Amino acid sequence: MTTLKRDARIAGLIYLALTLVAPFRLIYIPGALFVHGDAAATAHNIATHELMFRLGIFGDLVTGVVSLFLTFTLYHFFKDVDKKLAALMFVLGFMDTPLYFFNTLNDVAALLLVNGADFLGAFDQAQREGLMALFLRMHGQAISCAEMFWGLWLIPLALLIIKSRFVPRLLGYWLILNGLAYLALCVSGVVFPAYEDTVSQIAFPLQLGEVAFVLWMVIMGAKPRADGFAMPAQG
Template identity: 85%
Template sequence: MSTLKRDARMAGLIYLALTLVAPFRLIYIPGALFVHGDPAATAHNIGTHELLFRLGIFGDLLTGVISLFLTFTLYHLFKGVDKKLAMLMFVLGFMDTPLYFFNTINDIGALLAVSGSDFLASFDPAQREGLAMLFLRMHGAAISCAEMFWGLWLFPLALLVIRSCFLPRFLGVWLILNGLAYLALCLSGVVFPQVEDTISNIAFPLQLGEVAFVLWLVIMGARPRGGAMPAPVGG
């Protein structure tokens, strides 16, 4: 196996790990524990399934770590195409890691509120439930803000894919659409929350661009077109 193909497969496997781990806290935990419009039921579920909720917190931490390794691996894969563009991709992609780590503070706050720690003894159960819901809402709002970087880093990545001679250009075009979808989700989540669900439904097919990119890297790897790498750009 060539070095290029091996590096592409490695990046694909790390990206696949990210796509498998990230939805645990982002999708599974809310679906399993949160009850829309019912802070008491949500707090009860978190308290009853504390280990599951803690695993969700750890899942966010793990996602941040995997994301860091992913951006470095993709930088290594694409630096020969355009070093400056690859560095831009790395910087924008790197922002995912601190955002995930900082956002776990909101979940920890929700867990402390639900557990009724001694320093919250002056709060009655309804107040603690409301406080827990506040932290959960802040976690969700932080995700909407993070979608700004989830979208932005895909643009330099897409250009690198298009300029490379070892990946199909349609993947780069799809990644651009994927990035636009994330930016639309960020805008709706922060500015127009009343249409967030509608935008999410429209954006979903576009967000499959990352899935297609991951599967191509894992299954097909990198296959140089014309038998040669492009001359490095950006020194």
């Protein structure tokens, strides 16, 4: 196996880990525990399945760490193609990590309210449930804001893919559309929330660009361009 193909598969495996861990808090926990418009039922579900909710918090922390490793690995992989473009990708991708870490505080606050610690005695049950719902809503809004960077970092990554031709350029063009889809979701979630579900349905097939890229990197790896250009071997 060539160094290029090996490095591509390492990056692909890290990206695959991210795509497997991130949806747990992002998709599974809300679907399993949250009851839309019913704070009391949501609080009951969180209290009943506290370990699952705590795993969701831990999952966000792991996602932030894996995201940091991913951006560094992809920077290392593409830096000899275009160092400035790779640096831009790294900076935009790096923003994912602090956003995930800060957003766990909203879930921690929600869990404290559900458990009703002694220092929360000034709040009755209904007030604690209302505050819990507020922190969960803030978590969701923070995700909408994070989609700005989820989209922006894919643009320089896509351009690096197209420029390097280590993988099919079609994947690069698809990732551009994927990035634009995230930006549209950010705008709808922050500015036009009434249209968020509609935008989400339209954006879904475009978001499969990341999945296609990950699978290609894991299964096929990468190969030098047809004109013979290849990154220098790393020491």
